[in-house]
Amino acid sequence: MEITPVIYENSVTSVDSSEDLYEDIKAEHMGSQTIRKNQEQKSSERDQLLTSYNYLLTSYKNLTTGRDHLETSYISVIAEKDNLQKKLSCLEKAAQEGWRYFNSRLYYISTEQKTWNSSRQDCRKRGADLVIINSKEEQEFVDSLSCCKDAAVFIGLSDRETEGVWKWVDGSVLTTGYWENGQPNNGKWISSQDCAVTGPQLGKRWNDKPCKNSYYWICEKNV
Ligand SMILES: [Ca+2]
Ligand SMILES: [Ca+2]
Structure with a gap:
């Protein structure tokens, strides 16, 4: 007996369809993965761009702030330079008029001798007043001005108002003499x-003298 092979066409077709379906699903799955990967990559790139943008924005703001600070500093430096130039011009003019600089103050010693009142008037005409000595250093500077004189020098100190109460020309009471x-x-x-008066000799050198006597004098003023 001959055995005839039985071909199950539908079955073959069914296997082929399953494979196609599998391939389709696989392709679709791969396609989805690719799309997802592309989306993730784009999302990542967008985040990176956003981060870069924010960084650039922050940098720009910092640069702008820095530029503003520099501009402000530049204006301050220019103003300070102008101020110093004015002070320098003022000091040069004062030096030409015989003023000497010490510790942010200007001092002038007279070339003639007058009474205490006339001496004070002369200082006031020069925009100053008789010298007020506030420290040992200032006394030593006054000594350096007066040491070459052959007579005493009036300072801005008197007890004319109340005998024995020594006051400076600004009204303050003497503390250290x-x-x-x-x-x-x-x-x-x-x-x-x-x-x-302060004497030409070194050491303890002040003396009280009649106000109507004539001596040299020293004026003092702000720079
Ligand atoms: Ca007196
Ligand atoms: Ca005396």
């Missing part, structure tokens, strides 16, 4: 002595 030994003595029996 550099009196010679035995001074102030108000002249004892000779005459009233109410105006202070």
Whole structure:
């Protein structure tokens, strides 16, 4: 008996269709993965761009702020330079007029001798007043101005208002003085002595003298 092979056409067709379907699903799956990967990549690139943009924006803001600070600093430096130039011109003019600079103040020693009142008037005409000595250093500077004089020099100190109460020309009461030994003595029996001079000698050097006597004097003013 001959056996005839039986061909199950539908079955063959069915296997082929399954493979196609599998391939289709696989392709679709791969396609989806590719699309998803592309989307993820695009999303990542967008995030990177956004980060870069934010970084650039922050940098720009920082640069702008830095530029504003520089501009402000530049304006301040220019203003300070102008201010210093004005001060320098002022100091040069003062030096030509005989003023000497010490510790942000200007001092002038006279070339003639006058009474205490006339001396003070002269200082006021120069935009100053008789010198007020606030420290040992200032006294030493005053010494350096007066040491070459052959006579005493009036300073801005007197007890004309109340005997024995020594006040500076700005109204403040004397706290530290550099009196010679035995001074102030108000002249004892000779005459009233109410105006202070600083002597040409070194050491303790102040003395009270009659205000109507004539001496050199020292003026002091702000720069
Ligand atoms: Ca006196
Ligand atoms: Ca005296």
